Amino acid sequence: MLSTFLSNEELSVLTGRKVKSKQIESLRRMGIAFFVNAAGRPVVTRSAIDGRVDTAARQAWQPKALMR
Incomplete structure (x- = not known):
């Protein structure tokens, strides 16, 4: 079963980057x-x-509006 979130490797492939800030x-x-x-x-x-x-x-x- 697949995880809900992309793995670090999948994220690197998607973005083409390995550095967090560049991703x-x-x-x-x-x-x-x-x-x-x-x-x-x-x-x-x-x-x-x-x-x-x-x-x-x-x-x-x-926020809920205040009623008078």
Whole structure:
């Protein structure tokens, strides 16, 4: 079974880069959604590159309006 996230090797192949900062730069230029983990490495979900819509997409937080 495939992991939810791309491996470091797959990320290197996708971006053509091995250095974390260059991978991040390439992902931004390609418009691929990612986040940076605590180690400073970019993390990409498989659904971000194979066209599937993430069913667990979070909605932006909005404050509840105060009513009088």
